[in-house]
Amino acid sequence: MAIPKDLVIAIFVCAFSCSAALAARDLSDDSAMVARHEQWMAQYSRVYKDANEKAQRFEVFKANVKFIESFNAAVNRKFWLGVNQFADLTNEEFRATKTNKGFKPSSMKLPIGFRYENVSVDALPATIDWRTNGAGIVKISTGKLISLSEQELVDCDVHGEDQGCEGGLMDDAFKFIIKNGGLTTESSYPYAAADGKCKSGSNSAATIKGYEDVPANNEAALMKAVANQPVSVAVDGGDMTFQFYSGGVMTGSCAFLPH
Numbered sequence: 001m002a003i004p005k006d007l008v009i010a011i012f013v014c015a016f017s018c019s020a021a022l023a024a025r026d027l028s029d030d031s032a033m034v035a036r037h038e039q040w041m042a043q044y045s046r047v048y049k050d051a052n053e054k055a056q057r058f059e060v061f062k063a064n065v066k067f068i069e070s071f072n073a074a075v076n077r078k079f080w081l082g083v084n085q086f087a088d089l090t091n092e093e094f095r096a097t098k099t100n101k102g103f104k105p106s107s108m109k110l111p112i113g114f115r116y117e118n119v120s121v122d123a124l125p126a127t128i129d130w131r132t133n134g135a136g137i138v139k140i141s142t143g144k145l146i147s148l149s150e151q152e153l154v155d156c157d158v159h160g161e162d163q164g165c166e167g168g169l170m171d172d173a174f175k176f177i178i179k180n181g182g183l184t185t186e187s188s189y190p191y192a193a194a195d196g197k198c199k200s201g202s203n204s205a206a207t208i209k210g211y212e213d214v215p216a217n218n219e220a221a222l223m224k225a226v227a228n229q230p231v232s233v234a235v236d237g238g239d240m241t242f243q244f245y246s247g248g249v250m251t252g253s254c255a256f257l258p259h
């Protein structure tokens, strides 16, 4: 079958001009993105060692901005993302450097038994807000609301699994508190947001005798526990939606914890 020559030319011209137009659009998209990257670098005082690193970081930045924008464009989302200080890091880098590096699955034996096992789910309140009820197990058992020292945990609970700013688990922290004979007050050992040397000899302001884990994968058990006392939770902060979280109520699925 013979194809008319002018049609071939027309198709060729069209293909050529279309791809030229696409290339031009790519280029202008890219130059807008380059400007955005420059502006972002200025905003976060980011300096790269050479043009090579800058080009690599630009590609990461571009991919992250596209991810953030397409996430935010989705309908029915309950939370949104922003181009923040982590926008030139891959998610692997973010996980490796900004999230819980110290996590190791605990080898210790968990206490067994669940103290609220016989509580009836039907008898639970529809909502409970421990902030308005005076949060804290110490308040519930003693009537006194005491702000306890996080920094004592950060600085002193470092001889087991927990590693201060590099992460830890609440079960290990509870174990430390029992062994330590309690925790001191926030005001006598204030939060420094950095690893520090353990100040020994702190006066204990409150202590615990034990702790329990809520049975796993059991929402009814979690409801029973939360209705009776505040419950500690651990969250995987390594997901891309955490990397760029900006506002709203995070919905997403529960991810895998070791990050």
Ligand SMILES: *[C@@H]1O[C@H](CO)[C@@H](O)[C@H](O)[C@H]1NC(C)=O
Residues within 6 Å of the ligand: 114, 115, 116, 117, 118
């Ligand atoms: C729950 O009820 C069972 C059966 O009466 C009893 O054996 C168990 O000790 C109760 N658990 C708690 C935590 O009170």
